Amino acid sequence: MLTGILIAVFAIGIILLTRSITTLIHELGHAIPSLIFTKEEVIICVGSYENLTKSKGIQIGRLTVFFTLNLLNWNSGLCLHQGVTSFFQKFLIILGGPLASLLIGLLMIYMIRDGWVQESLVVVPMFLLVSALWDFISNILPHSQPLVTHNGNVVYNDGYQLKQLLTQRRLPPSHQQALTAYQEQKYERVLQLLQADTLTNSRIQRIFVDALLQTGALTAAEETFYQYFGEQQLTAADWTLIAQIKMEQQEHRNAIVAFDRAIYLDFKNPLLLNQKGLCHTSLTEYEQAINSFSKSLLYQPDFYDSLANRAYALIQLEQYKTATRDLAFALKLNPTYGKTFFNLGLLEKAEGRKAPALTYFNKAKELGFQHHGLEYFIAEVS
Numbered sequence: 001m002l003t004g005i006l007i008a009v010f011a012i013g014i015i016l017l018t019r020s021i022t023t024l025i026h027e028l029g030h031a032i033p034s035l036i037f038t039k040e041e042v043i044i045c046v047g048s049y050e051n052l053t054k055s056k057g058i059q060i061g062r063l064t065v066f067f068t069l070n071l072l073n074w075n076s077g078l079c080l081h082q083g084v085t086s087f088f089q090k091f092l093i094i095l096g097g098p099l100a101s102l103l104i105g106l107l108m109i110y111m112i113r114d115g116w117v118q119e120s121l122v123v124v125p126m127f128l129l130v131s132a133l134w135d136f137i138s139n140i141l142p143h144s145q146p147l148v149t150h151n152g153n154v155v156y157n158d159g160y161q162l163k164q165l166l167t168q169r170r171l172p173p174s175h176q177q178a179l180t181a182y183q184e185q186k187y188e189r190v191l192q193l194l195q196a197d198t199l200t201n202s203r204i205q206r207i208f209v210d211a212l213l214q215t216g217a218l219t220a221a222e223e224t225f226y227q228y229f230g231e232q233q234l235t236a237a238d239w240t241l242i243a244q245i246k247m248e249q250q251e252h253r254n255a256i257v258a259f260d261r262a263i264y265l266d267f268k269n270p271l272l273l274n275q276k277g278l279c280h281t282s283l284t285e286y287e288q289a290i291n292s293f294s295k296s297l298l299y300q301p302d303f304y305d306s307l308a309n310r311a312y313a314l315i316q317l318e319q320y321k322t323a324t325r326d327l328a329f330a331l332k333l334n335p336t337y338g339k340t341f342f343n344l345g346l347l348e349k350a351e352g353r354k355a356p357a358l359t360y361f362n363k364a365k366e367l368g369f370q371h372h373g374l375e376y377f378i379a380e381v382s
Contacts, residue, residue: 018127020046022104023077024065026135029100030079033093035062038083045078048150048302078155087169094161098140105132148270150302150333167203175204187211196224205229206241213245221245236265240272252279270296274306277313286313304333308340315346323347338369345377354381 027044034042040062047068057066068076079097084090108129111117117125142159149155156164168179174193181189190211199205205228212221222245229238243258259276266272277292293310296303307330314323324347330340345360358381365374 014124014127015131018124018131020067022101022128022131022135023047025104025132026097026101026139027077027079029096029098030093031063031081033089033096034079034081034084037089037093038081040081040083043080045076045080047076048078078149087165090165091162094158094165097158098136101132101135101139105129105136108132145266146269146271148300148303150300150304152271152274152303152305154271164203171201171204175201178204178207182207182211185214187214191215196227199228202228206237209241210244213241213248218245218249222249234261236262236269236272239265243275247275247279250282252282255279268299270300270303270306273299274303274309277306277309281309281313284316286316289313290317302333304330304337304340307333308337308343311340311343312346315343315350318350320347320351336367338364338367341367342369342371342374345381349377349381357381 024044024046027046031042031044034040042063044063044065045068046065048066057064059065081093084093108125111125112122112129139158141157142163143157144160147155147157168176171179178190178193181187181193187210190207194204194208194211196208199208209221209225209228212218212224222242225242225245229242234242239258239262243255243262246252246255246258256276256279259272259279263269263272263276273292273296277289277296280286280289280292290310290313293306293313296306297310300306307326311323311326311330314320314326323343327340327344327347330337331344334340341360342364345357345364348354348357348360358378361374361378361381364371365378
């Protein structure tokens, strides 16, 4: 029995080791062309999606590699870069990861076939082969299920990014410029570049509607949405868009209905669950809000916005101990998030500690957090 346990532990160790190696190689496939094409810093995360609080960094020139301390998460990886502008550069950077995985897999096949490795040690290259080919296949095939980082940023797999890039390449120049402006959050520029009556591509239609929403043209956003999507079967992205419009119109009950439709089609998306929870919070349905935030954290445990939002609902239900844990974790994940400090102020105020409450409220204000009651709370505890 002891021998069986030792074999199992050894096998798990080999799997963790090979997954960490192939994940690192895959991300280096993205990082190396990024370093070649830009003069900016490049960051590789091995074991997390952008969460650097649990990682140890190794810096080599402009490249920094962060390794998570939790070996069980070393199958996750992300490459962060900026400054890339041309289609050719973007294409090579995205394709670099799958190509690196494929090359490692082919190298392992060559080594095993030609007897470069002793028979007693062949298990290691075999695991590397399987792991590398898994990375290649799972990344090169387009998958529309988004990965959400602890910052709430949405990341898609390499195949989906390549598909979107090639689709964008075929768009008219004005539409390509509008996509770039949208990614840079220049929503007025998006509206200047696009003409509502001429849009047929669903992706461009969505960014046009969202640009209207982001610039405060709520009625126009809703009317244009139904003009584009009112007579067709809606996707998760479509339901999310109309839910966000209803949310901004303060129609939170209708927004919840739309978010439910989006969640049905994309049930692992923590952003949708988080926004649904905010709607319940606005309706003072705190238990339902906590349920939505908890589901969001089930799919992204490090999503600090959901932690801060759940803490707010817990404070309203006077569950201060649990709220304290959520806020402590949220603060560890992002020590500059204003909402966390605001909720810490609410917690201290609720428990009768005015001095620390004032400190937290002022910190939230300093960080630019906006809330209609912030100034009132500051005056109340001063």
